[in-house]
Amino acid sequence: MVGFENAKKSDNGSNNKNPLSEAVINLDQGDPKVFEEYWRKMGDKCTVEIKGWEMMSYFSDLKNLCWYVLPELDQAIRGIHAAVGNATTEGRYIVVGNGSTQLCQAAIHSLASLHSSHPVSVVAASPFYSTYSEETSYQRSEIYRWEGDAMSFDKEGPYIELVTSPNNPDGTIREQVVKKPDGNAIYDFAYYWPHYTPITHSPDHDVMLFTFSKITGHAGSRIGWAIVKDKEVAKKMVYYLLLNSIGVSKESQIRAAKILNVMKETCQSETESVFEFGRDKLKKRWEMLREVVDQTHIFSLPSYPEAFCNFFQKPIQTYPGFAWLGWNEESDLASLFRNQKVLTRPGSMCGSDNKYVRVSLFSDDAVFSVFLQRLASITTDSIH
Amino acid sequence: MVGFENAKKSDNGSNNKNPLSEAVINLDQGDPKVFEEYWRKMGDKCTVEIKGWEMMSYFSDLKNLCWYVLPELDQAIRGIHAAVGNATTEGRYIVVGNGSTQLCQAAIHSLASLHSSHPVSVVAASPFYSTYSEETSYQRSEIYRWEGDAMSFDKEGPYIELVTSPNNPDGTIREQVVKKPDGNAIYDFAYYWPHYTPITHSPDHDVMLFTFSKITGHAGSRIGWAIVKDKEVAKKMVYYLLLNSIGVSKESQIRAAKILNVMKETCQSETESVFEFGRDKLKKRWEMLREVVDQTHIFSLPSYPEAFCNFFQKPIQTYPGFAWLGWNEESDLASLFRNQKVLTRPGSMCGSDNKYVRVSLFSDDAVFSVFLQRLASITTDSIH
Numbered sequence: 001m002v003g004f005e006n007a008k009k010s011d012n013g014s015n016n017k018n019p020l021s022e023a024v025i026n027l028d029q030g031d032p033k034v035f036e037e038y039w040r041k042m043g044d045k046c047t048v049e050i051k052g053w054e055m056m057s058y059f060s061d062l063k064n065l066c067w068y069v070l071p072e073l074d075q076a077i078r079g080i081h082a083a084v085g086n087a088t089t090e091g092r093y094i095v096v097g098n099g100s101t102q103l104c105q106a107a108i109h110s111l112a113s114l115h116s117s118h119p120v121s122v123v124a125a126s127p128f129y130s131t132y133s134e135e136t137s138y139q140r141s142e143i144y145r146w147e148g149d150a151m152s153f154d155k156e157g158p159y160i161e162l163v164t165s166p167n168n169p170d171g172t173i174r175e176q177v178v179k180k181p182d183g184n185a186i187y188d189f190a191y192y193w194p195h196y197t198p199i200t201h202s203p204d205h206d207v208m209l210f211t212f213s214k215i216t217g218h219a220g221s222r223i224g225w226a227i228v229k230d231k232e233v234a235k236k237m238v239y240y241l242l243l244n245s246i247g248v249s250k251e252s253q254i255r256a257a258k259i260l261n262v263m264k265e266t267c268q269s270e271t272e273s274v275f276e277f278g279r280d281k282l283k284k285r286w287e288m289l290r291e292v293v294d295q296t297h298i299f300s301l302p303s304y305p306e307a308f309c310n311f312f313q314k315p316i317q318t319y320p321g322f323a324w325l326g327w328n329e330e331s332d333l334a335s336l337f338r339n340q341k342v343l344t345r346p347g348s349m350c351g352s353d354n355k356y357v358r359v360s361l362f363s364d365d366a367v368f369s370v371f372l373q374r375l376a377s378i379t380t381d382s383i384h
Numbered sequence: 385m386v387g388f389e390n391a392k393k394s395d396n397g398s399n400n401k402n403p404l405s406e407a408v409i410n411l412d413q414g415d416p417k418v419f420e421e422y423w424r425k426m427g428d429k430c431t432v433e434i435k436g437w438e439m440m441s442y443f444s445d446l447k448n449l450c451w452y453v454l455p456e457l458d459q460a461i462r463g464i465h466a467a468v469g470n471a472t473t474e475g476r477y478i479v480v481g482n483g484s485t486q487l488c489q490a491a492i493h494s495l496a497s498l499h500s501s502h503p504v505s506v507v508a509a510s511p512f513y514s515t516y517s518e519e520t521s522y523q524r525s526e527i528y529r530w531e532g533d534a535m536s537f538d539k540e541g542p543y544i545e546l547v548t549s550p551n552n553p554d555g556t557i558r559e560q561v562v563k564k565p566d567g568n569a570i571y572d573f574a575y576y577w578p579h580y581t582p583i584t585h586s587p588d589h590d591v592m593l594f595t596f597s598k599i600t601g602h603a604g605s606r607i608g609w610a611i612v613k614d615k616e617v618a619k620k621m622v623y624y625l626l627l628n629s630i631g632v633s634k635e636s637q638i639r640a641a642k643i644l645n646v647m648k649e650t651c652q653s654e655t656e657s658v659f660e661f662g663r664d665k666l667k668k669r670w671e672m673l674r675e676v677v678d679q680t681h682i683f684s685l686p687s688y689p690e691a692f693c694n695f696f697q698k699p700i701q702t703y704p705g706f707a708w709l710g711w712n713e714e715s716d717l718a719s720l721f722r723n724q725k726v727l728t729r730p731g732s733m734c735g736s737d738n739k740y741v742r743v744s745l746f747s748d749d750a751v752f753s754v755f756l757q758r759l760a761s762i763t764t765d766s767i768h
Contacts, residue, residue, distance in 0.1 A: 004451070004626050035440065036440055039440070043437055045436065046436030047433060047436060049431060049433045050424050050434075051423075052427075052429065053423035053424045055605075056417070056603060057603060058603045059415065060390070060604075068473070098482050098606075099628035099630050102628060137522045138627050140525050140526040143524050183455075219519030220443045221633055221634065221635060221637075222632065222633045241520050242388055243515075244482075244485070244622035246485050246603075248482075249604070255434060262436075
């Protein structure tokens, strides 16, 4: 989670006239500032008001296995998936967490505890979301252990594969790669939404993770959810949430419910849909980025196949929230950017090579524009 | 955390005319319903309104070591402690968590990681808060291990003692009991507030935990904080919060800040102070409870010394939020209550004897009244 460590380094320009011109810009973490403009345009539609005496209890719905979840949020989550067609929720358990980070740990812990042999190996195909390594290691649990790249995984015994699709950092569509007995998969669908990628089918895996922050941009609310098929796994995850934090903030839940409902109501509107806004924004950024990258002759970007999107009812392109930028040199690309006062996530943190970096495209317009200028200024001459 | 498991069992009377008369009542968990009446009386003073585009970022204050904490909340926490005189905050780090449960784990993890020999023993003097055992065990961490009662702790090596004062479940004032080298203490001051106990001094320990839920009754907000002396420990705790849940809900933070500020403004008012309200409520409950207990000749309650309270500027009694109820029989008191449709927490879960139970006095008036009726109906004849 170097991004959060790095955040302080970019907080240094507030007294300048043009605060960004000389400032360090942080494109390491994926703080989704790009969406703020959209929610401002939506005006008061998503305003929530909470009275002093409301939502004071630990409990929300004693009839729900996930007893701390407000019925409004449970329904809103099922509603948005039904409207978008990006996950099956009928007959499934919704387990809400303080972001999908906490839920990913709850899922790993719960699945691992169901195996009789420990530690259970946890793997993900490289390049993988850099946080997986830290979040499966810091507790020093006896029951699971991070084993790195799924592609080279050859240990005996039970395992859990984390499958992120579209993938963070590189935007590719992923399936499980380990084909061995005694394994589980956790699908991280943080970016399986129409602004980022074509919605080609409605997945129905055993454990699927989603996060509010990357759909709407509300990272500060710390809301994520898991769609879980098996009752015992769901119960164990709820128990983990009980022991870890006694559930999830009611204030965040009520706000997330409101926002998801507004998203659902507006999602078919060409002028009001957050998916249209996000898609348009990312499309423009990717076009500008590809143009600059082509001009430099130094850097490279992945290309993505077009596919028919069931949500937009037409073939569309993929526009990931992160750019997985590579170059032809055999040296550290993140260092080059650091010299240009641009913080990025080094490829090695994602189980890959340092000739790649992950660059967040979630910043606000001003920061993105400065990034493009600095990227364009890098020439073959300047790096040798 | 049997209380949360038990919660569903008490959800069975909603179709009756007098829903409580036959219902199972849950006094096992400490859901602080007693405060709702107070916040209703306060009307719109604590209403918060949040616009759709507000507080979207992961970050709150990059100048603060605890970068996800809203400056308003950091200031409100320092403000209420200054007004009440129940903790020193000058020059100390405030680390906010999703309830003090998460922070307690963050503190144990951080302190344990600073020792070179593992696992670090974690202990608390019996009777202890029942959750300590589960929250230090479920992760199956290699670096710390729950070792139970601090009074009988005699292992070599580093240790962490959890000191809850006033104590949960029995309301007594506590100090560290293990006097060995290479140890740390975490003080849990959840109940060190003027509604429960005399404020006799302003403690300044290395790590002190507080929770919003037991001051104001807002358990659903999941807000707790630690006051931490050492910068390295505070940094490690923030890093734990980053990996565990990427910080804490902004919506809860802004609401907690508002409510704490109103508490501070009104805390010297005889008619408006939440401490006067809570104290008055608990005083009446304790008086009624002691009266019934005296009449039964079966049960016993602890007695508490009067002490001068710096906040109220007079000698006052202790009125804990839980009653630590005992009886003279050598059998399971929780079973007796279960037969009377009253759920309580068995003494054995608190490292004590099952001739004791912990009974929550945090319920609303109606539930408390039914409890007293059922308690009064238990006679020597009826139990033999």
